[in-house]
Amino acid sequence: MTIESERSAAAKADKLGKRDQTKAQNRHLILEAARRVFAELGYGAATVRDIIRATPLASGTFYNYFKSKEEVFQAIRDESALRIRPRLRLERMHAETVEAFISGTYRTFFDYTVEDEANYTAIRSNETLRVRMDTPEILAGFEELREDIANGIARGVFPPVDAEYLMAAMVGVAFEVSEEMLKRQPPDPEEATRFATALFMGGIKALPKKTNGGGEA
Amino acid sequence: MTIESERSAAAKADKLGKRDQTKAQNRHLILEAARRVFAELGYGAATVRDIIRATPLASGTFYNYFKSKEEVFQAIRDESALRIRPRLRLERMHAETVEAFISGTYRTFFDYTVEDEANYTAIRSNETLRVRMDTPEILAGFEELREDIANGIARGVFPPVDAEYLMAAMVGVAFEVSEEMLKRQPPDPEEATRFATALFMGGIKALPKKTNGGGEA
Amino acid sequence: MTIESERSAAAKADKLGKRDQTKAQNRHLILEAARRVFAELGYGAATVRDIIRATPLASGTFYNYFKSKEEVFQAIRDESALRIRPRLRLERMHAETVEAFISGTYRTFFDYTVEDEANYTAIRSNETLRVRMDTPEILAGFEELREDIANGIARGVFPPVDAEYLMAAMVGVAFEVSEEMLKRQPPDPEEATRFATALFMGGIKALPKKTNGGGEA
Amino acid sequence: MTIESERSAAAKADKLGKRDQTKAQNRHLILEAARRVFAELGYGAATVRDIIRATPLASGTFYNYFKSKEEVFQAIRDESALRIRPRLRLERMHAETVEAFISGTYRTFFDYTVEDEANYTAIRSNETLRVRMDTPEILAGFEELREDIANGIARGVFPPVDAEYLMAAMVGVAFEVSEEMLKRQPPDPEEATRFATALFMGGIKALPKKTNGGGEA
DNA sequence: GATGAATGAGAATTCATTCAT
DNA sequence: TATGAATGAATTCTCATTCAT
Numbered sequence: 014m015t016i017e018s019e020r021s022a023a024a025k026a027d028k029l030g031k032r033d034q035t036k037a038q039n040r041h042l043i044l045e046a047a048r049r050v051f052a053e054l055g056y057g058a059a060t061v062r063d064i065i066r067a068t069p070l071a072s073g074t075f076y077n078y079f080k081s082k083e084e085v086f087q088a089i090r091d092e093s094a095l096r097i098r099p100r101l102r103l104e105r106m107h108a109e110t111v112e113a114f115i116s117g118t119y120r121t122f123f124d125y126t127v128e129d130e131a132n133y134t135a136i137r138s139n140e141t142l143r144v145r146m147d148t149p150e151i152l153a154g155f156e157e158l159r160e161d162i163a164n165g166i167a168r169g170v171f172p173p174v175d176a177e178y179l180m181a182a183m184v185g186v187a188f189e190v191s192e193e194m195l196k197r198q199p200p201d202p203e204e205a206t207r208f209a210t211a212l213f214m215g216g217i218k219a220l221p222k223k224t225n226g227g228g229e230a
Numbered sequence: 231m232t233i234e235s236e237r238s239a240a241a242k243a244d245k246l247g248k249r250d251q252t253k254a255q256n257r258h259l260i261l262e263a264a265r266r267v268f269a270e271l272g273y274g275a276a277t278v279r280d281i282i283r284a285t286p287l288a289s290g291t292f293y294n295y296f297k298s299k300e301e302v303f304q305a306i307r308d309e310s311a312l313r314i315r316p317r318l319r320l321e322r323m324h325a326e327t328v329e330a331f332i333s334g335t336y337r338t339f340f341d342y343t344v345e346d347e348a349n350y351t352a353i354r355s356n357e358t359l360r361v362r363m364d365t366p367e368i369l370a371g372f373e374e375l376r377e378d379i380a381n382g383i384a385r386g387v388f389p390p391v392d393a394e395y396l397m398a399a400m401v402g403v404a405f406e407v408s409e410e411m412l413k414r415q416p417p418d419p420e421e422a423t424r425f426a427t428a429l430f431m432g433g434i435k436a437l438p439k440k441t442n443g444g445g446e447a
Numbered sequence: 448m449t450i451e452s453e454r455s456a457a458a459k460a461d462k463l464g465k466r467d468q469t470k471a472q473n474r475h476l477i478l479e480a481a482r483r484v485f486a487e488l489g490y491g492a493a494t495v496r497d498i499i500r501a502t503p504l505a506s507g508t509f510y511n512y513f514k515s516k517e518e519v520f521q522a523i524r525d526e527s528a529l530r531i532r533p534r535l536r537l538e539r540m541h542a543e544t545v546e547a548f549i550s551g552t553y554r555t556f557f558d559y560t561v562e563d564e565a566n567y568t569a570i571r572s573n574e575t576l577r578v579r580m581d582t583p584e585i586l587a588g589f590e591e592l593r594e595d596i597a598n599g600i601a602r603g604v605f606p607p608v609d610a611e612y613l614m615a616a617m618v619g620v621a622f623e624v625s626e627e628m629l630k631r632q633p634p635d636p637e638e639a640t641r642f643a644t645a646l647f648m649g650g651i652k653a654l655p656k657k658t659n660g661g662g663e664a
Numbered sequence: 665m666t667i668e669s670e671r672s673a674a675a676k677a678d679k680l681g682k683r684d685q686t687k688a689q690n691r692h693l694i695l696e697a698a699r700r701v702f703a704e705l706g707y708g709a710a711t712v713r714d715i716i717r718a719t720p721l722a723s724g725t726f727y728n729y730f731k732s733k734e735e736v737f738q739a740i741r742d743e744s745a746l747r748i749r750p751r752l753r754l755e756r757m758h759a760e761t762v763e764a765f766i767s768g769t770y771r772t773f774f775d776y777t778v779e780d781e782a783n784y785t786a787i788r789s790n791e792t793l794r795v796r797m798d799t800p801e802i803l804a805g806f807e808e809l810r811e812d813i814a815n816g817i818a819r820g821v822f823p824p825v826d827a828e829y830l831m832a833a834m835v836g837v838a839f840e841v842s843e844e845m846l847k848r849q850p851p852d853p854e855e856a857t858r859f860a861t862a863l864f865m866g867g868i869k870a871l872p873k874k875t876n877g878g879g880e881a
Numbered sequence: 882g883a884t885g886a887a888t889g890a891g892a893a894t895t896c897a898t899t900c901a902t
Numbered sequence: 903t904a905t906g907a908a909t910g911a912a913t914t915c916t917c918a919t920t921c922a923t
Contacts, residue, residue: 076918188402205395215437289893489708619833622836624832627831650865686887723914724915
C-alpha cells in the first residue's frame with residue numbers, strides 16, 4: 014500500500030476527512046466573500062480578484078472551486094435557497110388569508126433588512142449617485158413571490174388580479190419603503206409593515222380583476 | 231466686405247457655429263451609445279471602451295465630453311429626469327382629486343417610459359443582476375412627489391397619511407410596474423395606470439391615519 | 448489693394464504692429480510657463496500639455512511658436528542669458544582678485560536663491576523623495592562658471608588648478624550650502640557667502656597645481 | 665519516504681527554493697533595466713514601459729515587484745546608499761585627524777562611485793537636464809556625515825566650524841566632483857580625492873570659527 | 882490541493898499634433 | 903493667427919488565468 018492510498022484510506026476513515034473539511038470550508042469562504050463583494054460593487058463591476066482578495070486564500074485556489082465569477086454567482090443563487098427566502102416562503106405557504114400573506118411577507122422582509130442593515134443598504138452614495146443593486150438572493154426571492162402570488166390566486170386566497178403587476182408593486186414597495194424605514198431612527202419594521210399591508214389590503218380589493226383568458230370582470 | 235469677413239458675420243449670426251453643432255452631435259452620439267451599452271451589458275460591466283466602440287469617434291474624444299463612465303450615466307439619467315419632472319409636477323398641480331393626482335402621475339410616468347424606453351431599459355441590465363442608480367436629479371423628482379403629497383394632505387385633498395412612506399410606495403410601484411409593463415409587447419401604459427391607480431385609490435383609504443402628533447385616528 | 452495687404456501695411460506702420468506685439472507677448476507667455484513647468488516637473492516629465500495649461504493660450508497656438516518641447520527648452524536656454532547669469536558673469540568679469548571672483552559669485556547666487564526661493568527650491572518633497580532639477584538657466588550658468596575659471600587661470604588671477612574640478616566643487620557647494628541656508632530662518636546669504644568664500648580661499652591655495660601639459664607641480 | 669516528501673524536505677533545506685530564486689532574479693533584472701533606462705533617458709522621461717521593454721519579462725510582472733517608476737528608483741538609490749554608508753562611517757570612525765577623516769571619506773566615496781558607475785551615471789540623465797534625487801537612505805547618509813563632523817568638533821579633532829554648512833559643502837563636492845571624475849577616462853579616484861582633500865584641508869583652516877553662542881573667534 | 886508569480890490581453894487615461902473654423 | 907475639438911498612439915495599470923512548486 015502506497016502512502017498515497019494509505020492517506021486516502023485514512024481520509025475515508027474520518028467522519029469528514031480533513032481534506033473534505035478544508036474543501037467545504039474553502040468553498041464557503043469563497044461564497045461568503047463573493048456575496049460581500051457582489052453586494053458592495055455589484056455583479057458586473059466585481060472581479061474574481063476582488064473576491065479572492067476578500068478571502069485568505071491564494072488566487073489559484075479560486076479555480077479549484079469555481080471556473081469563473083459566473084459560476085460563483087450561480088452557486089450563491091443556489092445556496093441562497095437556505096437564507097431569507099425560505100422564511101418568506103414558509104410564511105406565505107402557511108398564510109390562510111391575503112392579509113397573513115402580505116403582512117407576513119413584509120414583516121419578514123422589513124425585519125430582515127433591519128437585521129442586515131449594513132449589507133442590505135447596498136446604497137453606496139458614491140458622492141452623488143445612489144446605487145441599488147439586487148443580490149442574487151433577492152432576485153430569486155422576487156420570482157418566488159410571483160409564484161406564491163400566482164399560487165395564492167389559484168388557491169382562491171387571492172382575488173384573480175394581475176400577478177406580475179402585483180408582484181412588481183409589492184417588490185417596489187418593499188424596497189422603497191424599507192429604505193425610507195431605515196432612515197428613521199430607530200427603524201420600526203412594525204410600522205412599515207402596517208403601512209404596506211394596509212396599502213395592499215385596501216388596494217387589492219380595488220384592483221381590476223383578471224379572468225383567466227384576459228378580460229376584466 | 232471680403233469673403234472672410236462675410237463668413238465671420240454669418241458664423242456669428244448662426245445660433246450655433248459648425249463647431250458647436252458638431253460638439254452637440256458628438257455629445258449626443260456618446261450618450262446614445264452609452265444608453266445602448268448600459269442596456270446590453272449593465273452599468274457595472276460596461277466599460278468606457280465599450281461605449282467608445284459603439285461610437286464612430288476616437289477613444290480620446292470621449293474624454294472631451296465626460297470624465298468617466300459614471301459621468302455619462304449621470305448625464306443620461308439627469309437628461310431624462312429633467313424632461314419628465316416638469317410634466318409630472320404640472321399634472322399634479324392641477325389635480326383636484328386624489329384620483330386625478332395618482333392616475334395623472336402614473337399615466338405621465340408610464341407614457342414617458344414607453345416613449346423613452348431605451349432609457350428605462352438601460353436601468354435593467356443583463357439577466358443576472360439589476361442595478362438602479364438614482365442621480366441627484368431623480369432624487370429631486372422623488373422629493374417633489376413627497377412635497378406634492380404633503381401639500382395635498384395640507385389642502386385636504388389627501389387623507390393625513392405618512393407622506394414619506396406614501397411617496398416611497400408610489401415611487402417603488404412606478405419603477406417596478408413600469409419595468410413589468412415594458413416587458414409586455416406592446417406595452418400598455420393605460421393598463422398599467424389603471425392597475426397602479428386602483429391599488430393606491432383602494433390602499434390610501436385603508437392606510438393608517440396620522441394626526442399631527444403621531445397617533446392614528 | 449486687398450484688405451489683406453492693407454492690414455499688413457497698417458501693421459508695418461505701427462511702431463510695433465499690434466500683431467507683432469501679441470506675437471511677442473504670446474511667445475513670452477509660453478516661455479515663462481515652460482520655465483515654471485520645467486522647474487516643477489523636470490524637463491523629462493514635463494509635457495507640452497503642461498506648458499499650454501500653464502498658459503491662457505489654446506493648445507494649437509503653441510505650435511505657432513515652437514515645434515516641440517525641445518525647441519522651447521532651447522529658447523529658454525538662449526533667452527536665459529538675460530537673467531541671473533549675466534549678473535554672475537559681470538561680477539566675475541570685473542573681479543580683480545580670486546576673492547572678489549569667489550565671493551561675488553556666491554553672494555550673487557545666494558541672494559538670487561533667497562529672492563527666488565519658491566522657484567529655486569525645486570525640491571519637491573514627493574513624500575519621501577528629495578528631487579533636484581537643474582533648469583536650463585542653471586546648466587548654462589555652470590558652463591559659464593567653468594569658462595570664467597579657465598579664463599581667470601589664463602589671466603593669472605587664479606592659480607593653475609584643475610578648472611573642471613574647481614567648477615564642480617564650486618557648483619556643488621553652491622547648491623548644497625544654499626539649500627542648507629534656506630533651512631535657516633531667516634536665510635542669511637551673507638553668512639553663507641562668508642562660509643563658502645573662506646572655504647575656497649583657504650582651499651584654492653592648498654590645491655594641487657596643474658601645469659598646462661598636465662603634470663602637477 | 666516518497667519522492668514527494670523528499671522534494672519537500674529538500675526544498676525546505678535550501679536557503680532559497682527555486683521560486684525565491686526566480687523572484688530575486690527578476691527583481692534584479694528589473695533594477696538593472698531601470699538603471700540602464702534612467703541613465704539613457706533620464707528619470708523624468710523614462711517610462712515604466714521603457715523599463716519593462718529593457719527586460720525579458722511581461723508587463724504585468726513589473727507590478728509584482730514595484731508599484732511605480734518612483735519606487736524602482738528609490739530601490740536603486742537605497743540599495744546603493746545602503747552599501748556605501750557603513751563603509752563611510754567605518755572610515756570616519758577610525759579617523760584620528762581631520763585629514764584622515766576627509767581623505768578617507770572622499771576616497772571611499774570616489775572608489776565606490778567608480779565601482780558602481782552605472783548607478784552614479786544613472787543620476788545624470790540625457791545631456792539636456794540633470795536630476796538628482798535623494799531618497800531617505802541617502803539623506804540619512806548626509807545626516808551621518810553631519811553627526812560625524814559634529815562629533816569630530818566635540819572631540820577637538822575638527823576646529824569649531826559650522827557643521828551643517830561643512831556637511832553640505834562636503835556632500836556637494838562629493839557629488840559634483842565624482843561626476844566630473846567619471847567623465848574622465850579612466851576615472852582616477854586618487855586624483856579626485858587629492859583634489860577634494862586639499863580643498864577642504866586648506867579651506868577648513870580658513871573657515872569662520874563658531875563659538876557655542878555664535879560669534880567668531 | 883494550495884500557492885502565488887508570470888503572463889499578456891485589455892481597460893482607463895493622457896499625449897502630441899492636426900486642422901476646420 | 904488663434905482656437906480648441908478630434909485623433910489614435912502611447913502609457914499606466916489591472917485582470918483572468920495558468921502552472922511550476
